[in-house]
Structures are given as C-alpha cells and as structure tokens.
Amino acid sequence: MLRLAFSAKxxxxxxxxxxxxxxxxxxxxxxxxxxQDVLAAERAGLAEQVAVDQLNPLGQPIVSETVGxxxxxxxxxxxxxxxxxxxxxxxxxxxxxVVTPLQLxxxxxxxxxxxxxxxxxxxxxxxxxxxxxxxxxxxADESFYKGSPPDGSNVAAISRQSLQLGxxxxxxxxxxxxxxxxxxxxxxxxxxxxxxxxxxFPLQNFFYAIQWWIFSLFVIGVYxxxxxxxxxxxxxxxxxxxxx
Amino acid sequence: xRSHLSSQNWRxxxxxxxxxxxxxxxxxxxMAYVTGVVLASAFTWMVxxxxxWMVDGYAFADFFSSNDQKPGLYGALWIxxxxxxxxxxxxxxxxxxxxxxxxxxxxxxLLAGTIPFMSFVAERNVHKDLAKRAEPTSLS
Numbered sequence: 001m002l003r004l005a006f007s008a009k010x011x012x013x014x015x016x017x018x019x020x021x022x023x024x025x026x027x028x029x030x031x032x033x034x035x036q037d038v039l040a041a042e043r044a045g046l047a048e049q050v051a052v053d054q055l056n057p058l059g060q061p062i063v064s065e066t067v068g069x070x071x072x073x074x075x076x077x078x079x080x081x082x083x084x085x086x087x088x089x090x091x092x093x094x095x096x097x098v099v100t101p102l103q104l105x106x107x108x109x110x111x112x113x114x115x116x117x118x119x120x121x122x123x124x125x126x127x128x129x130x131x132x133x134x135x136x137x138x139x140a141d142e143s144f145y146k147g148s149p150p151d152g153s154n155v156a157a158i159s160r161q162s163l164q165l166g167x168x169x170x171x172x173x174x175x176x177x178x179x180x181x182x183x184x185x186x187x188x189x190x191x192x193x194x195x196x197x198x199x200x201f202p203l204q205n206f207f208y209a210i211q212w213w214i215f216s217l218f219v220i221g222v223y224x225x226x227x228x229x230x231x232x233x234x235x236x237x238x239x240x241x242x243x244x
Numbered sequence: 245x246r247s248h249l250s251s252q253n254w255r256x257x258x259x260x261x262x263x264x265x266x267x268x269x270x271x272x273x274x275m276a277y278v279t280g281v282v283l284a285s286a287f288t289w290m291v292x293x294x295x296x297w298m299v300d301g302y303a304f305a306d307f308f309s310s311n312d313q314k315p316g317l318y319g320a321l322w323i324x325x326x327x328x329x330x331x332x333x334x335x336x337x338x339x340x341x342x343x344x345x346x347x348x349x350x351x352x353x354l355l356a357g358t359i360p361f362m363s364f365v366a367e368r369n370v371h372k373d374l375a376k377r378a379e380p381t382s383l384s
Binding site for chain 1: 249319322323326327329330333334337341
C-alpha cells in the first residue's frame with residue numbers, strides 16, 4: 001500500500017487532495033469571518049443611538065430587545081413631576097436617584113433618571129428649565145415595588161405607576177448619560193448595570209465554517225479508503241475498471 | 245485470494261457483497277431524498293423571498309448582503325441541508341466505492357446534493373445502474 005501511495009498516479013491524487021484541503025480550510029475560514037462580521041454588524045446596530053420615540057412607541061409596553069439600547073431625546077424637564085427614588089447608594093454612599101420626566105415635542109413624557117445625589121436638598125436636584133438634548137440608555141420599569149404610590153416626592157422604584165405619569169408617558173425610562181447644554185450642579189450619572197440585549201447568532205455561517213473544515217478531514221478519509229481499495233483490488237484487477 | 249474459497253463460501257461472499265451494496269444503496273437513496281427535499285424546499289422558499297423582496301423595491305443582491313428579516317425556519321432549513329449534505333457525502337462516497345465508480349461519476353453524484361432537484365436525478369441514475377447490474381448476465 002505504501003509503495004502504491006508513492007506511485008506517480010497516487011502522488012498526483014495526494015497533491016489534488018492537499019489542494020482540496022487547502023481550499024476547504026480557506027472556505028471554512030471565509031464562513032468563520034462572515035460569522036464574525038454578522039455578529040459585529042448586529043452589535044454595531046445595537047450600539048447605534050436611536051431617538052427614543054422611534055424605539056419606544058407611546059402606549060406600547062417596552063420590548064426586551066430595546067432594553068439597554070442607546071437612545072437620545074430632546075425636550076423640556078417637567079420639574080413639577082420630579083421624584084426621588086430613596087435608598088439608592090453610589091460607591092457605598094447612601095443617597096437618592098433623581099427622576100425627572102422629560103416632555104418631548106409631541107407632548108409625551110419619558111422618565112429620565114438623571115443621576116445620584118446624597119440627599120434631596122443637594123444643589124443638583126433642580127432640573128434645568130431650558131430645552132435639553134439628552135442621551136442615555138433605555139431601561140424597563142423597575143419591577144420591584146412597582147405599584148407602590150409616592151410618599152410626597154419619594155418613590156420606592158421607577159415605574160409609570162409609582163411616578164404617576166399618566167397615559168401620555170412612554171413605558172420605561174432613560175438612564176441619563178449626557179445632557180446638552182451641560183448644567184451644573186447636576187446629579188452624578190449612575191453607570192448602567194443592565195446588560196445589553198443579546199444579538200442572534202449566525203448559526204448558518206458558523207455551521208458552514210465547521211462543515212468546510214470537516215470536509216477537509218473527509219478528503220483524507222476518502223484518499224485513504226480509495227488507496228486501500230486500490231491496493232487490495234490490484235491483487236485481482238478485474239473489478240477495477242469494469243464499472244466505468 | 246478468491247481462488248482459495250470453496251465454491252460454497254464464494255457464493256456466500258458474493259451474496260454478502262450484494263447485500264452490502266443493497267444496504268449502501270438504500271442509505272444513499274434515503275439521504276438523496278432527505279437532502280433533495282430539504283434543498284428543494286429551501287431553494288423554492290429563497291426564490292419566493294427574493295421575488296417578494298424585489299417587489300418591495302430591494303435589489304437582488306440586497307437579499308444576500310442583508311443578514312436579518314428572514315424567517316427563522318428558512319435559515320434552519322439551510323442549516324439542516326448543510327448537515328444532511330454531510331451525511332449524503334458519506335453514504336454517497338461509500339456507495340461509489342462499493343460500485344467502483346469512476347472519479348468523475350462520483351464527483352457528479354456528490355455535487356448533485358448541492359444543486360436543487362439534482363440529487364433526485366442522481367439517485368435515479370444510480371438505481372437504474374443497480375437494476376442493470378442485478379440482471380443475471382452481469383452478476384455471473
């Protein structure tokens with residue numbers, strides 16, 4: 001069998017097999033790159049900033065795919081509806097979160113968690129009265145203590161019910177990242193702890209990559225089987241060519 | 245090697261070879277149909293989707309460059325075809341070796357699993373060939 005493998009005919013076949021294997025490895029690599037590209041494109045799509053009214057239609061509950069998306073909004077803070085979420089600490093210091101609804105140009109409201117302050121009397125608590133453009137991360141209503149009513153200006157959790165924003169409010173809230181124009185003093189932005197929504201995995205490209213690589217193993221198997229058959233058939237050569 | 249076998253053993257050996265070919269042919273037939281049906285469904289669905297996309301004003305190439313907005317089951321069909329074709333390759337090569345097919349014919353049979361509706365044609369071709377071989381003259 002070994003002597004047969006080094007015959008001219010079988011060396012040519014081995015060479016062709018190696019070429020096939022190299023080709024298959026490249027094709028698998030191409031599908032692997034494609035898998036990565038699709039994932040990168042999907043993640044970039046998620047990271048892209050979208051106006052909140054496009055992502056979060058009025059009167060509809062927030063969908064899980066939009067939670068964690070970067071959003072922008074333009075409007076005016078409604079200081080009269082501002083609430084403080086109590087018992088929220090930042091870096092180990094106890095304090096409150098300042099939640100001020102933002103009124104968009106269409107009149108709808110979206111709650112904005114502007115950040116952390118040590119207490120309700122801290123100077124940053126007063127929201128700017130000018131038109132602002134904000135960016136932030138879209139979040140779903142906090143589910144715990146969701147329905148508990150406000151105690152004066154204190155609330156236990158951020159939700160449309162607890163903030164009593166009414167029917168003109170969009171679901172969920174924006175966790176503020178930036179505000180233009182910048183006003184000082186202001187609450188300290190609280191970093192996002194919620195994870196970004198996951199993107200669909202391109203299984204098809206992933207499996208194609210794996211299959212191309214398996215095919216290159218397959219080439220080796222076929223070569224060996226063929227060589228074995230050739231070596232054993234040549235002892236009684238009648239079978240070798242009668243099928244063709 | 246065969247000359248050492250007694251006539252009875254030789255008959256048994258031949259019979260088992262025939263049986264092995266019948267088994268391999270059955271495996272090949274199953275995989276040719278499975279691969280063919282899945283590929284035909286995925287391909288037909290793709291044609292329908294492309295037509296709907298183009299009616300909606302997308303370019304032909306948009307269908308292939310875009311990664312979203314396709315039904316989940318549609319993508320799943322292509323994945324199933326990928327793995328079915330892998331099995332098709334194995335049983336196809338196995339049968340081609342047993343029948344001592346030429347490399348050209350083998351490659352054509354194997355490629356038939358990737359071209360819509362062609363695996364049915366290849367399977368028919370193989371079974372015609374087997375029927376011809378099963379005639380008494382070619383077996384003796």
